[in-house]
Amino acid sequence: MRSQPESPLSQRALELLRADGPLPALAESLSLFGRFIGAWDVDVAFFDATGKQTYRQPGEWSFSWVLDGRVIQDVLIYPNPEGLGASVGARRIGTSLRQFIPEQGTWRVVWMGATAGYLVSLVGRPVGDEIHIEGKDPDGKPLRWMFTAVTDDSFLWRGFMSEDGGSTYRLTQEMHARRGVHCT
Numbered sequence: 520m521r522s523q524p525e526s527p528l529s530q531r532a533l534e535l536l537r538a539d540g541p542l543p544a545l546a547e548s549l550s551l552f553g554r555f556i557g558a559w560d561v562d563v564a565f566f567d568a569t570g571k572q573t574y575r576q577p578g579e580w581s582f583s584w585v586l587d588g589r590v591i592q593d594v595l596i597y598p599n600p601e602g603l604g605a606s607v608g609a610r611r612i613g614t615s616l617r618q619f620i621p622e623q624g625t626w627r628v629v630w631m632g633a634t635a636g637y638l639v640s641l642v643g644r645p646v647g648d649e650i651h652i653e654g655k656d657p658d659g660k661p662l663r664w665m666f667t668a669v670t671d672d673s674f675l676w677r678g679f680m681s682e683d684g685g686s687t688y689r690l691t692q693e694m695h696a697r698r699g700v701h702c703t
Contacts (some may be wrong), residue, residue: 536592538584545589545619551645552591552617552626554669555582559696561676563597566690568682580696591617610634617643628652661685672698 541549558581565574578597585592596612613632620627626643639662641654650666661681668675674696679688 536585538586538588540584540588542588545621548619548621549588549591551619551650552582552643553584554671555593555674556584556591557582558699560699561595561597561694561696564693566692568689570690578694580694585616589618593617613637626652628654656680661688663688 561578561580563578567573576598580595582593593615611634615630618627628641628643641652643652652664663679665677676694678692680691681688
């Protein structure tokens, strides 16, 4: 069976996915991640086990309401669409779904890194002025992702991994974000 080209009917799935805003009954609870709705320019950096930066490129991170405003979905792409090597298949792209769980006061976060075939399920929660998201990578290593220094127009996202079961963590990725400077 061969895949079919995009058609108006397949666009229907995207229309049904998209929401105009948060579900009113959950709007206040969803504000933890809802404040990120929109497009962000990001400076994406990766670090090796010694702490040496091994990669740095500009990217784009866009957040939107989906599934009747019950969920926030983001799409992260780097290099950004204007960057060198940004052709389909050559760039890195992934998406997260973030759903608030009222009974627990936490967030279920699922990340799929489509380029690498990376899928993780994590739990997020506010910690002071930060957001901490924790879970395990596909190999069972503890992960900690953090949104810090959050303002209306910027934030710092940092990803950490533990090689010793969670006793210590090392920085693996960092993204400095600025709201929609060049994104449309």
